[in-house]
Amino acid sequence: MPARWHKEDEEAPAKSGAFSREGRDRPLAHLVLWPHRSLPRRGFAGFILATFALLCLPLLAVLGSIVLWGLLPFLMGTLALLWYFLERSYRDAQLREDLRLWHDRIELVRTDPRGRRQEWSANPYWVDVELHRAGGPVPNYITLRGGGRQVELGAFLSPEERETLYRELLAELARVKR
Structure with a gap:
């Protein structure tokens, strides 16, 4: 679970006295929650590289023809959108x-x-x-x-x-x- 508890053990303060809160500024428990990240940054780079390679594979069949220039903008646009939405996912996970x-x-x-x-x-x-x-x-x-x-x-x-x-x-x- 993307959560972390920080717990303080209860103990008497060094300076005791009636109504003294000295030394109690820290909470007894502190929970930090954040969204789960299933794809680390290193995996992101590998995924983009593998996607680029797989998108370029069909282009080998049309290499040297005019069809290459017709397909290339759509394939690279797909890669750019994939990059954008993954980056947005990282930003939203903050x-x-x-x-x-x-x-x-x-x-x-x-x-x-x-x-x-x-x-x-x-x-x-x-x-x-x-x-x-x-x-x-x-x-x-x-x-x-x-x-x-x-x-x-x-x-x-x-x-x-x-x-x-x-x-x-x-x-x-x-x-x-x-």
Whole structure:
């Protein structure tokens, strides 16, 4: 699953005192989510090269004739479109969701590929995590409700990954609420 949990062990702060939050600036749990990348950059270069070679193969039969110049723009246009859409897929995959949990706050920051940030925060004690098996935009749709709003989490993950994330999130929220 394209997700990574960073968890802090609970321990007494070095300077203890009533109402002191010193040393508690770091969250107890931090989840980072990103879309799955099935084709790494190195594979991208190999795929484009192999596609170019396979597109050039039929051109060998018409080498030296006027038909070559009729087919060449369409074949190279196909390769250019393939390149463009794969690059766009890489750019869209720069989406990132950061979920941070403290005893008194839960915070979700979603950064889209253009760098725009959407933020949500609430008290974890009052946050409801829901898994919508049907009826959402995607199967096993996860929402967090609290702070007067409802937000989605991990809509770009597969249904199985969202179900696993749901169980992990419930466990972490239970740990933080103690």
